[in-house]
């Protein structure tokens with residue numbers, strides 16, 4: 086027996102569904118039109134009766150190749166109706182014992198001659214016909230799928246909303262933590278710098294004493310302490326600068342200054358570093374460039390960083406500094422390009438050189454030192470002033486780092502009033518009042534100033550700021 090599957094009987098639409106399927110099958114099996122029509126009508130009548138049986142119903146369709154017969158099992162889980170429509174039409178009509186809870190009535194009808202050819206393709210085609218979903222079944226299946234989809238999408242929306250909320254909370258927590266860290270470091274500025282200044286200051290004084298006494302061994306050791314102290318202070322300054330920028334507490338102090346003079350100062354400062362690796366430095370400053378308004382300390386620091394990197398990563402090579410006028414975002418501006426013929430930066434690393442603590446190569450720290458803070462800080466400074474730093478580089482050939490800044494930097498923060506330095510009258514006693522909460526700092530500054538020949542008065546807090554000089558004058562504040 087070759088099973089062709091079941092025709093499900095679910096509702097009134099099953100009558101037409103069963104009729105159409107049996108009609109198509111009968112045609113395919115070669116019954117003449119009259120027999121095919123009668124068969125389809127008998128089956129649809131039987132379906133109508135099965136619908137009233139009160140239980141799940143179906144028609145199992147099969148082919149018996151020898152002798153060739155079409156076999157239809159009318160099955161129901163309810164009470165088997167009489168199925169009068171089938172009587173007298175089928176060659177044989179027999180009761181079938183209950184199977185899987187279905188009671189059945191089997192009708193078989195001889196196949197027309199010549200018998201169909203039961204190829205795999207033919208059987209597959211008839212099986213597809215019998216088991217195909219009816220239009221109504223298709224619609225209800227689509228509706229069921231739609232409902233499922235709606236439920237899924239509602240669940241998905243809910244999950245996405247939950248995740249978004251979780252991410253938002255995690256991001257807020259991370260931002261809070263980052264702000265707290267930056268705030269803490271920015272506040273620690275004073276606490277970290279003061280002892281470092283004490284180490285540097287005292288070692289400098291002791292170094293001079295040791296040199297005066299001709300104690301070269303002690304002088305050498307003190308020199309190392311002094312150099313290490315300076316290195317650590319530079320590092321602390323970098324980390325603090327970064328924290329201040331991140332905490333939004335880095336202010337701009339805008340002032341007018343001459344570009345050629347500023348460039349000249351930086352070039353003089355960098356000279357020793359350039360020579361250290363047997364490099365040469367060529368400087369070209371556009372003669373048409375005059376003054377600009379910006380935070381000169383930050384411009385100087387950024388330019389110094391680029392030149393010190395060029396000097397550090399180049400050996401027996403050439404460094405060029407070209408300073409020229411160039412518009413920045415439509416406004417008058419200046420471009421300061423530092424090119425070198427040094428080691429260059431690999432393309433896959435170039436995007437990372439402006440990230441904090443990022444060095445192009447793991448070996449950089451070992452071979453060249455540094456912490457990877459120079460460029461990120463310099464770039465943030467330039468961005469604060471409405472400019473930027475860009476880079477182009479080829480491994481083994483060299484790099485060009487370019488600062489671009491507007492000539493008139495807009496103020497983003499209230500500039501602090503410039504602090505007036507004390508100008509003692511030439512004939513008066515020169516008195517300096519030193520205020521600091523750290524006794525070491527007071528002592529150190531006091532001793533250094535005494536060497537410079539001034540009278541020093543110290544105080545550990547601003548409450549004592551009522552001090553007046555014997556002449557009755559109050560000193561002007563000079564902060565550091």
Ligand SMILES: Nc1ncnc2c1ncn2[C@@H]1O[C@H](COP(=O)(O)OP(=O)(O)OP(=O)(O)O)[C@@H](O)[C@H]1O
Nearest residue numbers: 394395398429438444445455456457458459460484
């Ligand atoms: N002129 C250059 N040539 C080749 N590589 C460079 C050059 N300038 C920067 N780099 C690469 O970019 C990295 C980051 O530079 P950055 O100035 O931020 O840090 P650093 O010089 O290593 O340390 P720091 O400046 O904090 O002392 C360097 O470590 C180096 O790998």
Ligand SMILES: [Mg+2]
Nearest residue numbers: 394455459460
């Ligand atoms: Mg650097």
